[in-house]
Amino acid sequence: MAAHPPPRPALPAGAEPLPAGGVTTPAGFQAGAAACGLKASGAPDVALLLSEVDAAAAGVFTRNLVIAAPVRLDRATLASDAHRIRAVVGNAGNANACTGEAGWRAARTMQADAAAATGCLPEQVLVLSTGVIGAPLDAAQVARGIAAAAASLSRDGGPAVARALMTTDTRPKEAAFRLALPGGGEVVLGGMAKGAGMIHPDMATLLSVLTTDAEVPPAQLQTLLAAAVDQTFNRVTVDGDTSTNDTVLLLANGRSGQQLGTSARVAAFAAALQALCLELALQIVSDGEGAGRVARITVRGARREADALEVARAIATSPLFKTALAGGDPNWGRILAAAGRAGVAFAPERLRLDLAPDAAAPLTLVEHGEPVRAENARLAALFAAPFVPLILDLGDGTATATVWTCDFTHDYVRINADYGT
Amino acid sequence: MAAHPPPRPALPAGAEPLPAGGVTTPAGFQAGAAACGLKASGAPDVALLLSEVDAAAAGVFTRNLVIAAPVRLDRATLASDAHRIRAVVGNAGNANACTGEAGWRAARTMQADAAAATGCLPEQVLVLSTGVIGAPLDAAQVARGIAAAAASLSRDGGPAVARALMTTDTRPKEAAFRLALPGGGEVVLGGMAKGAGMIHPDMATLLSVLTTDAEVPPAQLQTLLAAAVDQTFNRVTVDGDTSTNDTVLLLANGRSGQQLGTSARVAAFAAALQALCLELALQIVSDGEGAGRVARITVRGARREADALEVARAIATSPLFKTALAGGDPNWGRILAAAGRAGVAFAPERLRLDLAPDAAAPLTLVEHGEPVRAENARLAALFAAPFVPLILDLGDGTATATVWTCDFTHDYVRINADYGT
Numbered sequence: 001m002a003a004h005p006p007p008r009p010a011l012p013a014g015a016e017p018l019p020a021g022g023v024t025t026p027a028g029f030q031a032g033a034a035a036c037g038l039k040a041s042g043a044p045d046v047a048l049l050l051s052e053v054d055a056a057a058a059g060v061f062t063r064n065l066v067i068a069a070p071v072r073l074d075r076a077t078l079a080s081d082a083h084r085i086r087a088v089v090g091n092a093g094n095a096n097a098c099t100g101e102a103g104w105r106a107a108r109t110m111q112a113d114a115a116a117a118t119g120c121l122p123e124q125v126l127v128l129s130t131g132v133i134g135a136p137l138d139a140a141q142v143a144r145g146i147a148a149a150a151a152s153l154s155r156d157g158g159p160a161v162a163r164a165l166m167t168t169d170t171r172p173k174e175a176a177f178r179l180a181l182p183g184g185g186e187v188v189l190g191g192m193a194k195g196a197g198m199i200h201p202d203m204a205t206l207l208s209v210l211t212t213d214a215e216v217p218p219a220q221l222q223t224l225l226a227a228a229v230d231q232t233f234n235r236v237t238v239d240g241d242t243s244t245n246d247t248v249l250l251l252a253n254g255r256s257g258q259q260l261g262t263s264a265r266v267a268a269f270a271a272a273l274q275a276l277c278l279e280l281a282l283q284i285v286s287d288g289e290g291a292g293r294v295a296r297i298t299v300r301g302a303r304r305e306a307d308a309l310e311v312a313r314a315i316a317t318s319p320l321f322k323t324a325l326a327g328g329d330p331n332w333g334r335i336l337a338a339a340g341r342a343g344v345a346f347a348p349e350r351l352r353l354d355l356a357p358d359a360a361a362p363l364t365l366v367e368h369g370e371p372v373r374a375e376n377a378r379l380a381a382l383f384a385a386p387f388v389p390l391i392l393d394l395g396d397g398t399a400t401a402t403v404w405t406c407d408f409t410h411d412y413v414r415i416n417a418d419y420g421t
Numbered sequence: 422m423a424a425h426p427p428p429r430p431a432l433p434a435g436a437e438p439l440p441a442g443g444v445t446t447p448a449g450f451q452a453g454a455a456a457c458g459l460k461a462s463g464a465p466d467v468a469l470l471l472s473e474v475d476a477a478a479a480g481v482f483t484r485n486l487v488i489a490a491p492v493r494l495d496r497a498t499l500a501s502d503a504h505r506i507r508a509v510v511g512n513a514g515n516a517n518a519c520t521g522e523a524g525w526r527a528a529r530t531m532q533a534d535a536a537a538a539t540g541c542l543p544e545q546v547l548v549l550s551t552g553v554i555g556a557p558l559d560a561a562q563v564a565r566g567i568a569a570a571a572a573s574l575s576r577d578g579g580p581a582v583a584r585a586l587m588t589t590d591t592r593p594k595e596a597a598f599r600l601a602l603p604g605g606g607e608v609v610l611g612g613m614a615k616g617a618g619m620i621h622p623d624m625a626t627l628l629s630v631l632t633t634d635a636e637v638p639p640a641q642l643q644t645l646l647a648a649a650v651d652q653t654f655n656r657v658t659v660d661g662d663t664s665t666n667d668t669v670l671l672l673a674n675g676r677s678g679q680q681l682g683t684s685a686r687v688a689a690f691a692a693a694l695q696a697l698c699l700e701l702a703l704q705i706v707s708d709g710e711g712a713g714r715v716a717r718i719t720v721r722g723a724r725r726e727a728d729a730l731e732v733a734r735a736i737a738t739s740p741l742f743k744t745a746l747a748g749g750d751p752n753w754g755r756i757l758a759a760a761g762r763a764g765v766a767f768a769p770e771r772l773r774l775d776l777a778p779d780a781a782a783p784l785t786l787v788e789h790g791e792p793v794r795a796e797n798a799r800l801a802a803l804f805a806a807p808f809v810p811l812i813l814d815l816g817d818g819t820a821t822a823t824v825w826t827c828d829f830t831h832d833y834v835r836i837n838a839d840y841g842t
Binding site for chain 1: 484485486487488516518519520521522553554555556557664665740744745747748750752753754755757758760761762766767769772787790791792829830831833834835838
């Protein structure tokens with residue numbers, strides 16, 4: 001089961017979508033995938049991405065204190081030299097987290113094996129792992145997958161990478177945009193993401209790799225990536241659990257010959273990058289484990305954006321709201337109850353709650369803190385729709401924030417009660 | 422479905438359990454219940470508790486900003502005069518929350534109706550409601566229940582109250598202890614609780630009423646109650662959602678003729694009160710919505726108790742841990758991952774995780790942050806047991822905290838996806 005992807009905002013000026021190709025859509029990137037047996041199904045579980053020239057790189061990682069070996073390794077690699085990254089190697093089926101020193105050695109081995117297979121140095125390779133936590137990762141097994149993935153590298157290997165890194169995902173997530181830069185020239189941005197459980201605002205995707213043929217120095221790339229992630233991946237939640245492995249990488253290889261330069265060009269690139277991240281984040285939430293329905297929760301009228309975000313997240317992670325969403329049950333009192341425990345001060349008597357604000361005739365459920373008698377049939381129909389947009393107005397200021405979440409279904413329980421065994 | 426209640430610590434000195442009678446076990450209390458049709462099943466849904474003489478009263482309420490009308494009313498009643506409470510009236514099936522001014526009037530009407538039925542003043546009556554949020558409460562309907570409940574008042578009506586206030590509970594929760602006071606004399610403490618969903622540490626039970634025939638002034642009663650609740654009801658979690666209605670009331674009518682006086686007597690009473698609250702809290706968590714298994718999470722080696730509690734709660738509310746528990750799946754990596762996102766600083770390389778620490782041979786899963794190879798068959802059996810006790814040692818200090826939680830099952834989703842409709 002998976003939900004319909006929710007509607008997207010309009011793309012920023014100058015950006016247009018490109019047919020699926022994901023990370024290999026920008027010039028100068030190749031990808032390949034292979035199976036090494038980490039997935040019991042025998043499906044591909046090792047992925048390799050190669051930049052044909054040295055690329056600038058940036059990364060945003062989980063803020064969990066318990067971090068997986070590949071996250072520790074990528075942080076060190078980027079801190080040492082982020083100007084000449086050549087490859088990303090990843091595996092699905094084993095997260096290489098909580099695996100101690102043996103796990104650290106396995107991540108280093110993956111890095112070295114990918115370097116050997118692509119003819120670069122280990123310190124030019126970033127590593128990703130996703131899957132079960134706490135199980136030892138057999139680097140020799142992964143090595144066979146890396147060799148086979150390297151043999152299959154091609155300029156249209158992007159979709160294969162998006163598939164190989166899937167775990168409980170029901171569909172691959174990828175997108176690509178072409179961007180006409182102000183002042184002339186164009187660049188391409190592509191990306192893939194995977195993640196369906198252990199998804200939470202603190203770094204909302206397990207793994208995402210983004211590529212561009214723009215030429216951007218690493219420090220600027222890092223700033224742009226962090227800003228884009230904050231507004232997108234960090235605004236979706238599936239289950240409130242933050243992973244030990246969450247990683248978003250962005251590689252810029254300059255192959256388009258386009259630099260950003262002026263602030264107008266930087267702004268255009270930033271907007272396109274944010275649109276790409278949002279597109280992937282919304283693909284993730286609509287493929288949340290067991291998801292059948294997506295809600296968009298906008299909190300406005302807050303004193304500060306952080307307050308609006310806190311209230312929106314309290315609603316978006318409430319098991320009671322999420323199970324009501326699963327049942328298509330218009331139990332809107334749970335929305336107010338979740339807002340009230342968010343730890344943000346507001347006056348309940350000024351609350352206003354609107355359902356389906358995008359529709360011609362939105363339905364007001366609460367006004368001045370008082371319930372408004374709504375037409376029951378319409379209320380039920382709006383809550384049972386595949387996409388449930390809500391606006392909660394705190395009546396307390398002008399700040400606003402939006403979070404997307406999916407419902408909490410029987411399938412979520414089924415998937416997670418049996419995942420590790 | 423409901424889980425086996427977990428093992429209890431030994432009772433404090435001088436306390437002994439009494440056969441079930443709940444709130445009417447102490448001298449001078451009467452109770453009755455009746456049906457007014459709020460429950461579709463036709464089961465009793467209105468409860469009335471009467472103290473034969475004026476009682477001192479104390480209350481601990483939800484910290485949710487969105488509070489139900491009866492909570493607002495009880496706060497005002499206790500603030501005005503907590504020395505001469507005579508009755509508690511409650512209903513199940515409708516929470517009278519998010520019901521605006523009409524809800525406030527309905528709560529006042531319940532208070533007045535109960536006063537009339539028991540021959541006291543409205544300001545001597547406390548009010549409780551539990552059930553669906555956001556639906557108008559018909560006070561005239563409840564009035565018929567109050568009249569019938571008053572007609573059935575008796576000194577062994579305690580169990581009827583515990584039953585009448587059940588919503589998704591599968592069994593009533595009640596307990597009573599006799600306490601021999603240091604220096605002579607004895608008092609009795611009794612209590613009931615209800616709550617199965619919307620249960621969270623911020624005030625872990627929807628409703629609990631405690632009674633005693635000790636003579637305790639209201640201010641001291643409030644201090645004793647707040648301390649007991651903090652260590653018990655606030656340490657269990659079912660779903661992390663804090664209710665709009667959570668209320669614990671304690672009535673002390675002095676009918677035993679025993680005052681507390683010396684600090685040894687106060688300490689003995691405090692310990693018995695805490696044991697009573699813990700007993701009811703553990704009955705609640707083992708009857709959590711859909712619960713089949715209970716886990717006890719002790720975090721020790723923390724710098725401050727607040728840190729230990731924060732980490733224990735992060736684990737206890739993690740949907741991934743709770744679904745693993747539902748599956749009896751020894752996916753212990755999720756415990757570390759949840760700890761790591763608790764917002765508490767610790768050194769992952771000093772973590773130690775022990776399973777079944779009460780057993781003759783506890784199983785160590787993690788030591789110095791490194792996984793310890795455990796005997797798989799024994800690990801699986803311990804995780805599949807009805808009670809799963811864990812100790813996570815942060816290796817960082819001497820503070821400790823314990824939280825109890827239940828698993829997240831298909832039944833939780835089933836119950837909550839359809840509850841409101």
